[in-house]
Amino acid sequence: MDAAEERRFRDFVSARSPALMRLAFLLAGGDQHAAEDLLQTALAKTVARWHAVDAPEAYVRQVMYRQQISWWRRGAFRRETTVAEPPEWAVQDATHAVEVGIVVRRALAKLAPRQRAVLVLRYFEDLPEAEVAAVLGCSVGTVRSTTHRSLARLRVLAPELAEPYKIIGEAMA
Incomplete structure (x- = not known):
């Protein structure tokens, strides 16, 4: 990857990371750590094929979706969140x-x-x-x-x- 392509990729990641992270969070079922892993994996796969990608955001979305399905089929990231006490609804400041x-x-x-x-x-x-x-x-x-x-x-x-x-x-x- 030459310097111009690398700059284009970095600009894409900087501009679209918040939106892609929201998508990853929702695809991961609300697990922040799994969402970060999902986005990181998708971006790593995207950078490997960056020279051939015409629509980067659509490509990353598709990679994230397929990766999440792959993890789901393997049973990876199927962890139960354990807490000391069950979460309660916030009474005073809930909107x-x-x-x-x-x-x-x-x-x-x-x-x-x-x-x-x-x-x-x-x-x-x-x-x-x-x-x-x-x-x-x-x-x-x-x-x-x-x-x-x-x-x-x-x-x-x-x-x-x-x-x-x-x-x-x-x-x-």
Whole structure:
């Protein structure tokens, strides 16, 4: 890699790292360390093929998705987070947005990796169905049906999202 290509790669990483880290965090089911590993692995694979990459962000997203699926299939990074005491809802300073975010993150972590990836790319990254299909290597119809099934599963996993102000009432009780 020559100096110009290296500078182009460094500029890309500097500019897009926050957005890519958010995507990795969501794909990893909310595990910060796994998300950092996922992004680092994707960037390492990208730099190896940097000379042939036309759309760097799309390429990194696809590498992250495929790497996460690979780790999931191997059973790697399937660790249970242990804490001394179970986490409690914050009573005094909790805001609705934070509580909803926690509920959504927990529910996303319970989805299958492909379902999580479709929802993350579609609603958090705000990609159109065609781009989601390109990143995941499937048809637009598959993206639509997976989105439908994933949202239905999310409603089962987090019924409190249907009643947004119920979460605050439970936290204050």
